[in-house]
Amino acid sequence: MAYRVRTCGDLIGCWNEDYNCQDCFVLSESSAENENECTVFFDNDLEELEPVDELIDPDGLNILYQRVSFSIPCPGFTPFFVQGSEPPEEVTTYLKETYTRSKVSGCTDPTDGLFGRTTTTYAVASRERCVAEEGWTHYAPGNTDLVNSDQEPLHAWSIREFEDGDNTVSFRYDIELSDAYSTDDFIRDASDMMPDFQAGFSQVSDSVSAVAVGLTTDTSEDWISYSKVRFKFEWGGDADESEKTPRSYLIVFHPKDDPDTENVDESEEAEILSGVIEWDGSSSTVFDLDPEALKPDTEGLFSLLAVDTVTISTFIPQNNVESPIPFNDTRFSGDNRISGSPPRATWSENGSHRTQQKFHVIAYQPADANGLVDGAFGVNADGRGNSDRFVHIGTTKSYDPSSSLDSSGNLNQQALADTIVGAPHMIAIDTAPQTDAWIESPNWISDRSIELTCKLDSANPLVSGAPSINYTLKVTIDRNNNTYTLEGTHDGFPAYEVYINGSRVYEHDPLETGEGIGSLFPPEEHDVDESGNLL
Numbered sequence: 001m002a003y004r005v006r007t008c009g010d011l012i013g014c015w016n017e018d019y020n021c022q023d024c025f026v027l028s029e030s031s032a033e034n035e036n037e038c039t040v041f042f043d044n045d046l047e048e049l050e051p052v053d054e055l056i057d058p059d060g061l062n063i064l065y066q067r068v069s070f071s072i073p074c075p076g077f078t079p080f081f082v083q084g085s086e087p088p089e090e091v092t093t094y095l096k097e098t099y100t101r102s103k104v105s106g107c108t109d110p111t112d113g114l115f116g117r118t119t120t121t122y123a124v125a126s127r128e129r130c131v132a133e134e135g136w137t138h139y140a141p142g143n144t145d146l147v148n149s150d151q152e153p154l155h156a157w158s159i160r161e162f163e164d165g166d167n168t169v170s171f172r173y174d175i176e177l178s179d180a181y182s183t184d185d186f187i188r189d190a191s192d193m194m195p196d197f198q199a200g201f202s203q204v205s206d207s208v209s210a211v212a213v214g215l216t217t218d219t220s221e222d223w224i225s226y227s228k229v230r231f232k233f234e235w236g237g238d239a240d241e242s243e244k245t246p247r248s249y250l251i252v253f254h255p256k257d258d259p260d261t262e263n264v265d266e267s268e269e270a271e272i273l274s275g276v277i278e279w280d281g282s283s284s285t286v287f288d289l290d291p292e293a294l295k296p297d298t299e300g301l302f303s304l305l306a307v308d309t310v311t312i313s314t315f316i317p318q319n320n321v322e323s324p325i326p327f328n329d330t331r332f333s334g335d336n337r338i339s340g341s342p343p344r345a346t347w348s349e350n351g352s353h354r355t356q357q358k359f360h361v362i363a364y365q366p367a368d369a370n371g372l373v374d375g376a377f378g379v380n381a382d383g384r385g386n387s388d389r390f391v392h393i394g395t396t397k398s399y400d401p402s403s404s405l406d407s408s409g410n411l412n413q414q415a416l417a418d419t420i421v422g423a424p425h426m427i428a429i430d431t432a433p434q435t436d437a438w439i440e441s442p443n444w445i446s447d448r449s450i451e452l453t454c455k456l457d458s459a460n461p462l463v464s465g466a467p468s469i470n471y472t473l474k475v476t477i478d479r480n481n482n483t484y485t486l487e488g489t490h491d492g493f494p495a496y497e498v499y500i501n502g503s504r505v506y507e508h509d510p511l512e513t514g515e516g517i518g519s520l521f522p523p524e525e526h527d528v529d530e531s532g533n534l535l
Contacts, residue, residue: 058236094177106169245502383434492519
């Protein structure tokens with residue numbers, strides 16, 4: 001800045017009567033022109049996706065993803081009382097800042113040349129920062145001294161003086177903020193401005209356990225990030241066909257840690273946000289993860305969490321069987337799952353059965369202390385008021401053997417078509433209660449490893465005193481190491497099958513061991529001890 005001093009003395013008169021014969025500062029004209037201009041203050045952040053030339057897991061399941069996001073400075077100006085310090089979690093900024101300078105007192109030439117105003121405005125919709133100037137026709141002296149100042153959240157001002165000889169000129173500077181703009185406003189606008197997905201997919205490095213796939217707002221260091229993700233599943237080229245079974249996932253939300261709660265880390269909390277995402281194991285279906293749709297106006301981390309589906313079934317391989325009670329020649333319908341020579345049981349997770357337990361395991365204690373997906377099977381799905389586990393007991397039918405069997409000893413067509421209780425074919429029909437099968441309280445080994453003990457004690461409802469089908473099976477799902485174990489005992493009859501994530505991990509065929517209906521009587525003579533990797 002440049003200025004010069006012009007002296008007015010009593011003897012030679014004043015240059016201008018308005019100056020009252022003081023020493024007046026003659027202000028140099030500003031060389032800058034007042035300008036109105038706008039610049040883009042952020043651009044869309046499109047992640048550079050590496051092409052998938054070779055899948056990370058050629059023998060198993062891979063997760064491919066796309067992400068689009070913003071990662072930008074929080075638009076606007078921070079209130080004065082938080083400037084220079086860590087901003088609170090929810091920062092309200094202000095989209096307009098008005099800066100003005102004016103003269104308070106003293107003699108200058110010209111008298112009004114010091115006034116000026118600069119208005120800076122953030123236009124979020126167009127992603128522009130616009131600056132408009134007016135005034136600023138002359139410079140102010142550079143070596144002014146601060147004599148007074150104050151600030152409120154939206155207004156800061158100061159008064160400075162320049163002194164030379166007998167003349168002192170005071171200048172005032174004001175900064176005012178307006179047009180409030182909250183973090184929630186930005187999340188709403190950012191979701192509308194999100195760029196389109198790219199054509200290609202990249203790959204998540206860990207496709208089995210929880211995978212961080214999406215971020216929402218993060219006001220750390222005055223920056224806000226927002227992203228959304230879509231993903232799909234793909235089998236490696238060397239994956240065994242028997243392993244290409246349906247898969248299930250949940251979307252889990254971890255909130256951002258609140259800096260005001262020093263003794264609590266909210267980011268360690270977890271909330272399940274979606275129902276089970278079911279993938280059929282073969283399609284190229286693309287799934288979306290939009291943080292704003294799942295958890296509006298909330299900051300935190302979203303992740304995919306693998307869900308492990310367990311199915312335990314018992315079934316009678318034969319077409320029909322005799323009564324377990326001596327001297328009773330009544331025949332009871334079986335599940336007719338038999339083939340080959342010699343005849344053997346056939347295996348199917350969804351085949352006809354006497355009993356079945358099914359449940360979705362969440363091996364992540366922060367998300368669900370019970371360890372099972374709540375609401376997965378509807379109200380009272382197990383007969384005990386629970387909706388996080390499913391129990392089905394097959395209907396038992398008894399037949400008159402003299403009129404209901406064909407030459408091969410199987411139930412004839414007339415018997416199978418009979419829906420009315422009474423002679424000549426179907427004698428009785430009933431179903432054992434669902435409460436015959438249950439799961440005991442979970443045992444957490446760690447926050448990623450859970451034990452669930454499943455039990456069955458179900459007898460033929462048409463025969464008083466009949467022995468029960470029994471098992472006690474402990475299923476351990478360990479997502480720290482992506483392994484399972486299956487331990488326990490069961491009767492020698494009927495057939496038993498256990499599936500985890502669609503793969504059969506255990507089977508018992510009474511036709512192969514030569515065990516019949518008499519093996520229903522105690523004890524549970526077969527031990528189970530199986531383990532393997534989770535797919």
